[in-house]
Amino acid sequence: MDGAISQGRQAGRRLRVVVNGVHAKSGGGVTYLRNILPKLSERDDLELHLFLHEDQYQLFYPMPDRVQVTLFKYREGFLPSVLWEQICLPIATWGMGADVVFSPANYGPLFARNHVILLRNATSVIQLTNRLRPMVYWLLLSAATLASLVTARKAVAVSKYAESILTFRLKWLFQRKLHVVYHGAKWPEDPLEDPPEDLPRNMSTNLLAVSDIYIQKNYHTLLKSISILREKYPDVRLTIVGAEIDTWYAHELRSMIQDLEISDNVFFVGHVDPDRLQKLYAECGIFVFPSIVETFGNPLLEAMAAGAAIASSNSAAMPEVIGDAGLLFQPHDAAEMAEKIGLLIEDRQLRIDLGKKAKVRSRLFDLSKTAEQTLSVLDAAAGTVLPVRRTVV
Secondary structure, X not given: OOOOOOOOOOOOOOEEEEEEOOOOOOHHHHHHHHHHHHHHHOOOOEEEEEEEEHHHHHHHOOOOOOEEEEEEOOOOOHHHHHHHHHHHXXXXXXXXXXXXXXXXXXXXXXXXXXXXXXXXXXXXXXXXOOOHHHHHHHHHHHHHHHHHHHHOOEXXXXXXXXXXXXXXXXXXXXXXXXXXXXXXXXXXXXXXXXOOOOOHHHOOOEEEEEOOOOHHHOHHHHHHHHHHHHHHOOOOEEEEEOOOOOHHHHHHHHHHHHHHOOOOOEEEEEOOOHHHHHHHHHXXXXXXXXXXXXXXXXXXXXXXHOOOOEEEEOOOOHHHHHOOOOEEEOOOOHHHHHHHHHHHHHXXXXXXXXXXXXXXXXXXXXXXXHHHHHHHHHHHHHOOOOOOOOOOO
């Protein structure tokens, strides 16, 4: 069926894709769109439209020239957002003759034509909190994910782990519409070149952690491990990059820092621009990724692409991404976490070897391949069946 034309799509016309970007407000959702939109916009056979709430535009500025942006204005809030997405968006996309609606989120408009979702938010975070509001949020997200999975034409999972947990033990039922497409990295100009010997990376006690601050990022256990490490390495320094999304959790972390007496060792720098973040990756002695629940882990891949020595959680999708290119620890065990970080602090050659392996492994996750495979899924959703090549890692 290669080359088949979907119903309502004229031969020779570019594939008209609407990207429903209203869920991309922070963290991985924004990173994903900022990475993949420029790649998709390079395709001459694709007409790309991005739907955003007007308040989101600054997150994606500047926009690739060939991406047509439509900004919507509606009152923020749960009910207005749901009504807009489930009623107004399908009407708008049907009216403009869109071939595919792509929602890079667990859920989207149930009645949009040829809808494709991106399974990327692990709903199992609900197990980590006993606070009512987060529990209600994650329950609603689980229900919306399942409903969208049932009604979507295709579903892209960002890892095999995501494919497993976000199909709610019904993977067999959705097998024909599921495709695993890994995220891709932006590589430096010389991705396999060794860093100069005089870079600050040689400061082995300079630790970096990157991700917006949510409870599932497990920073509380990392702080305990810093307290342990401080006894042997009093100059250990942890820089945490990321916006404070779960503000109550950020407050708890600051209280922990005071209680553990490590305020001279831990520094929150908030959100930083991409250029500064790339410099932090390049200069850190060790990158630490303590997350408990993660369907992929963009910061992990970014650190790998920069050639950082990595100590990572062994849960969720992390082993799938990092392979043997870093040291793994049990994320709930602060002592083991401190032990693996300590090994990297002590062993310069191990840091160098793992940094090289991480950089090489990062090349398996090619942003161009991510865009190509995603476009194949969108084409298939529109009715043009193309082979979807999977990256083997």
